[in-house]
């Protein structure tokens with residue numbers, strides 16, 4: 207039983223989610239999808255393209271309510287939910303700093319954000335407009351906006367897709383730095399196995415559509431020890447556990 211006041215995990219139990227295609231064909235997106243993310247844990251949802259990962263996040267964000275099943279978001283702290291998408295969706299007529307502050311609840315918008323901007327290497331970009339930012343800097347601004355709100359849960363949908371590998375890798379490491387300073391329960395969707403093994407405490411491995419959980423892969427190597435060699439070994443371990451995934 208959950209003690210009163212204790213932080214609750216993210217619990218997902220989606221029995222069925224279908225779409226109707228333009229041709230009137232029923233598409234089974236999710237079926238019997240159940241998993242939990244413990245409080246303060248960084249989990250990755252890993253699955254093949256089109257298996258239903260984004261659909262799952264959209265349900266958790268409350269953007270899609272046409273499904274059978276239930277979910278429970280983590281409780282405790284701010285109770286806020288933050289999301290980072292593939293596209294940073296910054297307001298073009300606002301500066302980086304204004305974009306971040308606008309995400310804060312009214313009454314807290316003048317809070318000290320120096321530390322956050324500093325960790326993300328954005329201190330000198332605060333007054334720039336989104337059109338003046340590279341793709342990588344725009345993603346950093348989106349991360350700043352998500353973490354500024356000190357969310358109870360952070361949902362990330364392939365936030366480093368369509369970046370060159372060097373920029374993506376730098377951003378993954380920045381994400382880990384900011385997450386360790388401002389820890390929160392996090393669920394990130396990816397189809398990049400190495401990315402999942404670099405970032406996650408646990409990888410939730412999904413089947414092809416309709417998505418359900420094939421199994422869980424615990425990443426038992428401390429994050430600071432996940433160098434290229436350790437990641438190669440994790441990829442091999444993963445391949446032995448899930449021979450036809452990843």
Ligand SMILES: Nc1ncnc2c1ncn2[C@@H]1O[C@H](COP(=O)(O)OP(=O)(O)OP(=O)(O)O)[C@@H](O)[C@H]1O
Pocket residue numbers: 225226227233235253254255256257258259260261262397415
């Ligand atoms: N609004 C919609 N109408 C019809 N079909 C949809 C709709 N949204 C998603 N689908 C279908 O549902 C399935 C799951 O889509 P979803 O975007 O969740 O997959 P995904 O795992 O996130 O894929 P990717 O890794 O390629 O981003 C796909 O077959 C997709 O075509």
